[in-house]
Amino acid sequence: MTTHKNVIDDIDLLKHRTTAFEYLFDSVVVTDLQGVIQDWNKGSQALYGYTKQEAIGQLVSMLHVPEDTEHITKEVILTVEKAGKWIGEATMLHKDGYIGWIESMCVPLYDANNRMIGALGVNRDITARIEETERLARLAHYDTLTQIPNRYLVLDRVERLIAQSERDYRKSRFALVFIDVDKFKTINDNKGHLFGDLVLIETAKRLKQSIRNSDTAARLGGDEFLILLGEITTRKDVSTKVSSLVSALGEQFIIDGEAFDVSYSVGSAIYPTADALLKLADNAMYQSKQQKNSY
Numbered sequence: 001m002t003t004h005k006n007v008i009d010d011i012d013l014l015k016h017r018t019t020a021f022e023y024l025f026d027s028v029v030v031t032d033l034q035g036v037i038q039d040w041n042k043g044s045q046a047l048y049g050y051t052k053q054e055a056i057g058q059l060v061s062m063l064h065v066p067e068d069t070e071h072i073t074k075e076v077i078l079t080v081e082k083a084g085k086w087i088g089e090a091t092m093l094h095k096d097g098y099i100g101w102i103e104s105m106c107v108p109l110y111d112a113n114n115r116m117i118g119a120l121g122v123n124r125d126i127t128a129r130i131e132e133t134e135r136l137a138r139l140a141h142y143d144t145l146t147q148i149p150n151r152y153l154v155l156d157r158v159e160r161l162i163a164q165s166e167r168d169y170r171k172s173r174f175a176l177v178f179i180d181v182d183k184f185k186t187i188n189d190n191k192g193h194l195f196g197d198l199v200l201i202e203t204a205k206r207l208k209q210s211i212r213n214s215d216t217a218a219r220l221g222g223d224e225f226l227i228l229l230g231e232i233t234t235r236k237d238v239s240t241k242v243s244s245l246v247s248a249l250g251e252q253f254i255i256d257g258e259a260f261d262v263s264y265s266v267g268s269a270i271y272p273t274a275d276a277l278l279k280l281a282d283n284a285m286y287q288s289k290q291q292k293n294s295y
Contacts, residue, residue, distance in 0.1 A: 049095030146204035154218035
């Protein structure tokens with residue numbers, strides 16, 4: 001038998017839950033099965049920028065970038081229905097247009113007949129963590145001066161292409177192009193290290209602009225660069241691409257208002273293994289040092 005005291009206790013408990021919901025640090029969003037927002041706490045306002053009045057009645061898709069909206073909504077609802085829970089990471093869209101990252105957990109909501117009528121999502125801002133992870137990954141795989149891939153990243157890509165080529169040699173061949181700045185120590189000694197850095201930065205820029213998106217321009221270290229050319233069919237393909245690189249590098253540099261000629265030595269090799277390729281391209285590059293801007 002329900003007593004007056006039981007009713008009072010239930011009302012007090014409901015009030016405490018409502019207060020807890022409202023003031024949770026995390027965002028809590030309640031939606032129906034169509035993704036329409038039914039409830040919204042202060043944590044959601046802090047995370048997304050919308051007040052409760054602005055959010056309730058709107059589609060939850062407004063909290064995601066347009067390209068993610070459809071698949072996230074479908075994935076979450078289907079997973080919640082089948083597995084009883086969805087946990088994942090997704091991009092978020094703030095009211096002011098800022099894009100960040102959230103870690104989210106969604107659980108189903110049922111009516112008195114145990115029919116699913118919506119979902120409750122708890123969202124936490126993890127933008128700082130994602131950005132720090134991306135920063136560390138970039139430090140590990142990209143050259144800090146030129147902002148192009150470093151030795152570790154390009155050789156990892158070489159190893160992947162080797163594995164791919166071994167699976168289907170006839171359809172998948174690639175080449176390495178080794179590039180060295182001639183007399184770079186003299187440039188540093190005569191013009192200063194800052195000037196030398198600008199030469200390296202401009203070299204990387206020209207290399208990057210002269211290759212396809214599917215190729216890779218990397219700095220191995222010092223004044224040495226490496227180009228990874230994928231989908232190579234014949235030696236003529238390599239010669240054509242290298243001629244384009246040499247032409248770009250041969251144009252006069254303008255650094256701090258000063259016209260300056262820089263020469264390079266270039267060598268290339270097609271396929272076998274990463275170490276052998278690097279050695280072959282390196283040897284070819286040193287042979288080319290007999291002449292300026294040769295290949």
